[in-house]
Amino acid sequence: MARLLHIFAHPGRATSRVNLSMWRAAQGIDGIDSLDLYSTYPRYAIDIEKEQQRLVDHDVLVLQFPLFWYSAPALVKEWIDLTFEHGFAYGQGGDRLRGKQMMLAVTAGGPQDAYSHQGYQHFELRTFLTPFEQTARLSQMTFLAPYVQFGALKEDPAPHARGFADLLRALRDDRLDLSRAQQAQFLTHDTLPLTEGAPT
Numbered sequence: 001m002a003r004l005l006h007i008f009a010h011p012g013r014a015t016s017r018v019n020l021s022m023w024r025a026a027q028g029i030d031g032i033d034s035l036d037l038y039s040t041y042p043r044y045a046i047d048i049e050k051e052q053q054r055l056v057d058h059d060v061l062v063l064q065f066p067l068f069w070y071s072a073p074a075l076v077k078e079w080i081d082l083t084f085e086h087g088f089a090y091g092q093g094g095d096r097l098r099g100k101q102m103m104l105a106v107t108a109g110g111p112q113d114a115y116s117h118q119g120y121q122h123f124e125l126r127t128f129l130t131p132f133e134q135t136a137r138l139s140q141m142t143f144l145a146p147y148v149q150f151g152a153l154k155e156d157p158a159p160h161a162r163g164f165a166d167l168l169r170a171l172r173d174d175r176l177d178l179s180r181a182q183q184a185q186f187l188t189h190d191t192l193p194l195t196e197g198a199p200t
């Protein structure tokens with residue numbers, strides 16, 4: 001079983017529909033460590049050593065957040081800035097994350113067709129996520145395709161939340177087809193590349 005760290009970051013948890021449903025769906029799953037980043041660090045006073053140890057102790061990092069201005073909410077950036085330190089995540093002696101996996105679980109208000117050259121967001125969603133992808137690469141982590149809900153203000157959150165729980169279980173049990181999960185542009189609840197094996 002993989003040791004899975006699930007980090008949830010939403011500054012407006014009380015008004016969240018989709019991310020809160022995902023968070024709740026994740027709570028019932030055994031063998032997964034979940035952290036609500038904004039509740040843990042409401043004043044952004046991140047405990048760097050604790051967070052680095054958390055990363056060392058896990059094989060898979062799932063970062064879950066709503067897309068805010070084409071990126072993550074600010075505390076996610078702060079958490080990465082402080083924990084992915086030189087000598088820890090990259091640079092001389094910085095190999096503590098080598099071989100681990102990173103996956104984003106992102107919700108976007110814009111519809112899928114907006115995220116194209118012809119659409120009003122003008123770029124593919126993956127283009128906006130390249131800083132995370134390259135952060136993983138520099139840290140010698142494998143970056144998996146993000147799990148995405150487009151049209152997050154309108155769509156029914158339930159299938160996406162159920163799919164998120166399926167995804168977390170599959171990551172925990174090594175049942176996600178990693179080559180397909182690396183090659184895909186993004187994953188959705190009905191395109192999860194699961195390998196054969198007994199679901200739990």
Ligand SMILES: Cc1cc2nc3c(=O)[nH]c(=O)nc-3n(C[C@H](O)[C@H](O)[C@H](O)COP(=O)(O)O)c2cc1C
Binds near residue numbers: 066069071109153
């Ligand atoms: C400050 C802010 C910035 C946002 N920026 C984007 C954006 O860049 N692209 C997008 O598709 N949606 C954007 N949205 C919409 C959110 O992504 C959407 O409200 C969220 O994914 C819905 O999830 P929730 O129900 O968990 O809050 C933004 C919302 C806020 C409040």
